[in-house]
């Protein structure tokens with residue numbers, strides 16, 4: 410049977426409880442707005458959706474993690490082999506933002522492959538009157554760590570599709586680069602760009 414996609418990527422959605430990870434995944438797979446009564450995760454689950462970028466189709470396996478502290482050890486096991494990560498915070502709660510650098514980014518650095526692509530998402534930007542984290546702070550944090558940044562609104566879907574397309578493009582580029590590097594004679598492959606990511610071209 411003909412292969413329907415050119416790439417297959419594992420993507421993780423991480424961040425504190427209640428920031429909107431599950432809602433975002435429900436929206437991107439079933440349409441916006443997602444249901445309001447989504448239950449806080451007590452485990453880990455995945456959904457699948459394909460995205461097309463520059464005539465290439467990538468199938469994303471999107472893993473929805475639990476933000477609650479008590480599930481942290483379970484989540485840690487899932488960083489292995491992932492090609493992309495969304496670091497999500499809630500613009501209404503400073504704590505969810507500070508924990509990106511006091512907790513989540515460290516977990517990513519320790520657990521995810523070296524070439525993983527990461528995008529920071531400041532969610533719930535429909536609730537501007539209750540905002541605690543400014544757009545500038547969100548962007549500055551992302552820039553400081555060499556990451557891309559977007560603010561999203563799951564109620565309307567604003568920027569969510571864009572975020573997934575951005576991540577897909579970055580994962581495709583990285584995967585192509587790693588594949589090219591692999592095809593080079595060994596003497597040309599330098600230590601710094603030797604593939605360490607499990608992005609798979611299928």
Ligand SMILES: Nc1nc2c(ncn2[C@@H]2O[C@H](COP(=O)(O)OP(=O)(O)OP(=O)(O)O)[C@@H](O)[C@H]2O)c(=O)[nH]1
Pocket residue numbers: 424425426427428429430431432433444445446447448449450451474475476477532533534535536561562563564
């Ligand atoms: N106003 C608004 N509410 C949102 C948005 N995104 C999510 N929510 C609401 O925030 C609450 C928590 O959303 P979830 O998707 O369950 O959050 P989560 O990050 O998956 O939480 P855990 O599973 O506990 O880690 C729900 O009531 C959602 O309806 C958004 O962009 N705007």
Ligand SMILES: [Mg+2]
Pocket residue numbers: 430431432448449450473474475476
């Ligand atoms: Mg959830």
